[in-house]
Structure formats: C-alpha cells, structure tokens
Amino acid sequence: MAYLNIADYRRGAKRRLPxxxxxxVDRGSEDEIGLAAIRRSLDDLRFVPRVLRDVSELDLSADIFGNTLPCPLIIAPTAAAGLLWYDGEVALARAASQAGIPFCVATQSMTSIEDIRARAPGADLWFQLYVWRDREMVRTLLDRAAAAGVTTLxxxxxxxxxPKREYNTRNGFAIPIVPSIAAGFDVASHPRWAWRVLLRYLRESGMPTYAHYPAAFRTSIAREAIAENVKLSERVTWDDVAELRRQWRGRLVVKGALHVDDARQAVASGVDGxxxxxxxxxxxxxxxSPADVLPQIAEAVGHRLTVFxxxxxxxGSDVVKLLALGAKAxxxxRSMLYGTAVAGTAGASGVLDILREEMCQSLAFLGQSSISHLPPDLIFGQSRSTPDDRQNP
Ligand SMILES: Cc1cc2nc3c(=O)[nH]c(=O)nc-3n(C[C@H](O)[C@H](O)[C@H](O)COP(=O)(O)O)c2cc1C
Structure with missing residues (x-):
C-alpha cells in the first residue's frame, strides 16, 4: 500500500497494532471532546494567500535556540513509542537525526536515554520530564540526561x-503490561506485532516497560514498594521550575501552557521556551485548543522566549497555520507514532517527508518563500503584531 498522507499511516498502524x-496512541480522554475541538480549531482557520510572488525557492529552515533547523519540526515526547516497533524510540531518534531535527525522549520511554544516545549518536536529544514524588530520584534522572548529552529539558x-481513559481499562492495557485475557486475545490476533515486537523484547531484554524507572518498578513483585516514589507529583509548582532552572544548565522548556499568564510566569521564571x-x-x-490561544500567547511573550x-x-498546512499564529516550531x-508503527525509522522518515512536502506546497500556494517569516494576516481574521514589527516599527 502506498502511504500518501498521515491518514494512510494511521490506517497502517491500526492494522498492525493490537x-x-x-x-x-490514537485516542483522547473521557468523551474525546478535546480531540474533536483540536481538529475543528485547525480546520476552521482559513488562509488568505498572496499572489504573483516568486516561489521557485522555498526555505523551510528555522532558527531555534541559536541553531538552524532544516525545518521547524520537533518529534514530541511520547511514552511507550517502543511498544509500536522493536526499539521504537531508537527508530524515532534515527529519523530525527536524518532529518536534522530534535527528538524529545520521554521520561516514560521504553528505551533509556543512554541506549538511545549510543544507538543514534548524531541525534539532537531533548528530554521530557515528569516530576516524580521522590525528588532525589528526579535529580538522578536529570544527571543521567545531562550525561547523555541532552541539550534541552x-x-x-x-x-x-x-488522565481518565476508559478504553485502556476496557482493553486491559497498562504499562508495565499486565497479563489479562482481553490483552492476550488482542496480542494473539496481531501475530506480526507479537512476533516482531513483543517476542523480540522477551528474547532480548524482557517485558518492555519504562526504562527510566527504578529497576524494582519493572517487576510486578517489587513494584508496589517503589510505585509511590515514581507516581506523578501533584505538588509541582513554579518553585520547582525555579529550582530546575538553577539545576539544569541547558535549555529549559515548559510544555502544556495554555493561559497567557502562565506564559508570562514562564518568562519570569527564566525558561527558554x-x-x-x-x-x-x-x-x-x-x-x-492551542490554536485558539496561541496568537495571544505569542504576542505577549514571543519576544522573550521561544514559543512552540x-x-x-x-x-503540512496544520504546521503552517500554527507557525502563522506565532509558533516558531x-x-x-501521533503522526510520528503512526509512521513508526508501520515501518520504524523508514516509516517515521516517511511521515516527515510527507509533512515537509505539504509544508512546501502550502508555502507556494500562499505566495511565501520562507516558513520563518509568515505574516499573521496569512490567516483570515488575524492581525496580531509580531515581535519583528515591534522591534522595527
Ligand atoms: C501515545 C502518546 C504518549 C504521550 N506521552 C507523553 C509523555 O509521556 N509526556 C508528554 O509530555 N507528552 C506526551 N504525549 C503528548 C505529546 O508530547 C504531544 O503533546 C501530543 O501528542 C501532540 O498532539 P498530536 O499527537 O496530535 O501531534 C503523548 C502523546 C501520545 C500520542
């Protein structure tokens, strides 16, 4: 089957995976209102193209934290990418490296940051942090990330x-994997995945689980003793951000802000993005949805830190829309996960190729030659002033 768009990769992933x-991977939480709202928010944005401009040379490059990326894309942190493909995180790191873009390794990755570094030595690795209740363990994790050459936390x-995701309960899905009749049938009806992914893990390293968690967490007998320590902390506040800012020498990015005042607080806390x-x-x-608040946030803080x-x-047009609303990258x-599930590094690279091609298409139709300099009025109804405008009135 030819994979012509991300929806094709999604269908391929659906066929292959239990x-x-x-x-x-694919679904949302509770009633999945958010999933529909995100889609609607992007679909409802309309471009106002410019015409009669030379678009024979298109430039997708973008400056992020002082580096020029060949395109303004970053592979997001996703827990459990390693369940989709044997060593799925290494596959993603290699695809990122080949494309010259960063890959953000998740705290809940199936492969450790050290192993990913060893097997994708050229990759620009970022590391996503979930703060555990045991802060000493968090500090050790950060030391490991720094030693592995992570540039950005x-x-x-x-x-x-x-979060509440009822389908996981119904499907008997959990990490570490808990044997159940439902999960057993599911795996048995996907023999290709069972053979190429699960059995390979079992042969080579044991049941896949969170690689950064303490060893005791990985065995069901010892898990209870350690589980409290590695639960997500509900007490993470801006004080922790300040503490991290002191501890972490590289770039620090806060992920998941949607309120403009939190964005301002991020500036005050000295984060980089x-x-x-x-x-x-x-x-x-x-x-x-991010698209609904992005212009306000970009206008408020885009000149002080990097907005993603x-x-x-x-x-690709979704990427262009978010950039026109003020994001830098x-x-x-999920798009990367669908590709990984279909064909590992080749699938992840295939997804990036499609998105890059579609970004170029969008630029050409919009009469824009550089993706880093999109005017806000490219989106119907938007007239936000940009940091560039403010610096050069
Ligand atoms: C299977 C899966 C696991 C994820 N795990 C994490 C995670 O561990 N940490 C995190 O910050 N974000 C996680 N995310 C969220 C992504 O980083 C990102 O914000 C989100 O997937 C973007 O939306 P998209 O999937 O529509 O591109 C996860 C997303 C998926 C699909």
Whole structure:
C-alpha cells in the first residue's frame, strides 16, 4: 500500500497494532471532546494567500535556540513509542537525526536515554520530564540526561495525575503490561506485532516497560514498594521550575501552557521556551485548543522566549497555520507514532517527508518563500503584531 498522507499511516498502524496499543496512541480522554475541538480549531482557520510572488525557492529552515533547523519540526515526547516497533524510540531518534531535527525522549520511554544516545549518536536529544514524588530520584534522572548529552529539558506541566481513559481499562492495557485475557486475545490476533515486537523484547531484554524507572518498578513483585516514589507529583509548582532552572544548565522548556499568564510566569521564571499544547487532547478533555490561544500567547511573550505549539498536526498546512499564529516550531506526536508503527525509522522518515512536502506546497500556494517569516494576516481574521514589527516599527 502506498502511504500518501498521515491518514494512510494511521490506517497502517491500526492494522498492525493490537487494539489496546493503537487506542492508547490514537485516542483522547473521557468523551474525546478535546480531540474533536483540536481538529475543528485547525480546520476552521482559513488562509488568505498572496499572489504573483516568486516561489521557485522555498526555505523551510528555522532558527531555534541559536541553531538552524532544516525545518521547524520537533518529534514530541511520547511514552511507550517502543511498544509500536522493536526499539521504537531508537527508530524515532534515527529519523530525527536524518532529518536534522530534535527528538524529545520521554521520561516514560521504553528505551533509556543512554541506549538511545549510543544507538543514534548524531541525534539532537531533548528530554521530557515528569516530576516524580521522590525528588532525589528526579535529580538522578536529570544527571543521567545531562550525561547523555541532552541539550534541552522539557518539563511537562499539564499532567498532575493520570488522565481518565476508559478504553485502556476496557482493553486491559497498562504499562508495565499486565497479563489479562482481553490483552492476550488482542496480542494473539496481531501475530506480526507479537512476533516482531513483543517476542523480540522477551528474547532480548524482557517485558518492555519504562526504562527510566527504578529497576524494582519493572517487576510486578517489587513494584508496589517503589510505585509511590515514581507516581506523578501533584505538588509541582513554579518553585520547582525555579529550582530546575538553577539545576539544569541547558535549555529549559515548559510544555502544556495554555493561559497567557502562565506564559508570562514562564518568562519570569527564566525558561527558554514554552509549548502551547493541550497534550493532543489526551488529558483535560475540555481544554481550549492551542490554536485558539496561541496568537495571544505569542504576542505577549514571543519576544522573550521561544514559543512552540503542538496538538493535532496531520498535514503540512496544520504546521503552517500554527507557525502563522506565532509558533516558531511545531511538535509532532501521533503522526510520528503512526509512521513508526508501520515501518520504524523508514516509516517515521516517511511521515516527515510527507509533512515537509505539504509544508512546501502550502508555502507556494500562499505566495511565501520562507516558513520563518509568515505574516499573521496569512490567516483570515488575524492581525496580531509580531515581535519583528515591534522591534522595527
Ligand atoms: C501515545 C502518546 C504518549 C504521550 N506521552 C507523553 C509523555 O509521556 N509526556 C508528554 O509530555 N507528552 C506526551 N504525549 C503528548 C505529546 O508530547 C504531544 O503533546 C501530543 O501528542 C501532540 O498532539 P498530536 O499527537 O496530535 O501531534 C503523548 C502523546 C501520545 C500520542
């Protein structure tokens, strides 16, 4: 089958993966209002193209934190990418490296930051942090990330506790994997995945689980003793951001801000960037969509720190819309996972190729030759002033 767009990769992932895993990746939370709202918010944006401009040379490059990226894309942190493909996180890191873009490794990755570094030595690795209740363990984790050459720490701030996703319960899906009759049938009806992913893990390293969690967490017998320590802390506040700012020498990004005052507080806390994100509709179901608040946030703080955005990107035009609303770069979650589930690094690279091609198409139709200099009035009804305007009135 030819994979012509991200929806094709999604269908491919659905065929290949056990239902429990596919739904964990694909779906939202509670009534999935957020998923629909994110889609609607992007679809409702309309471009106002400019005409009669030379678009023979299109430039997708973008300056992010002093580096020129070949395109303004970053692979988002996603827990459990390693369940989609044997060593899925390494596959993603390699695809990122080949494309010259960063890959953000998740705290809940199936492969450790050290292993990813060793097997994708050229990758620009970022690290996403979930703050555990045991802060000493968090400090050790940060030391490991720094030693592995992580350039940018991404603190996720929109997940004070595990969200309500009823389909996971119905499917018997959990990490670490809990044997159940439902999960057993699911795996048995996807023999290709069972053979190429699960059995390979079992042969080579044991049941896949969160690689950064303490060893005791990985065995069901010892898990209870350690589980409290690695629960998400509900007590993470701006004081922790200040503390992290002191501890972490690299770039610090806060992921999951949607209120302009939180964005201002991020500036005051000395962070280098924020990701305007509703976690892809996976957490707070009725959260506002990033596209709805991005212009206000970009206008308020875009000249003080780097504004990123994510949630719902399935087309190159979605990327262009978020950039025109004020983001400097966009994070890709599920789209990259669909590609990884279909064909590992080749699938992830295929997704990036499609998005880049569609971004170029959008630019040409919009009469824009550079993706880093999109005017806000490219979007119907938008007339936000940009930091560039303010500096050069
Ligand atoms: C399966 C899956 C797992 C995720 N795990 C994490 C995580 O561990 N930490 C985090 O900050 N975001 C996590 N995210 C959210 C992504 O980083 C990103 O914000 C979101 O996927 C963007 O929306 P999109 O999937 O529509 O592109 C996860 C997303 C998915 C799909």
């Amino acid at each position: 239902r429990g895993i596919f739904e964990y 991404v603190l996720t701030v929109d997940t004070p506790l595990a 924020i990701v305007v994100s509703s976690h892809g509709g996976r957490n707070l179901d009725s959260a506002v 955005a994510d949630s719902g990107v399935r087309r 966009v994070l890709l979650g």
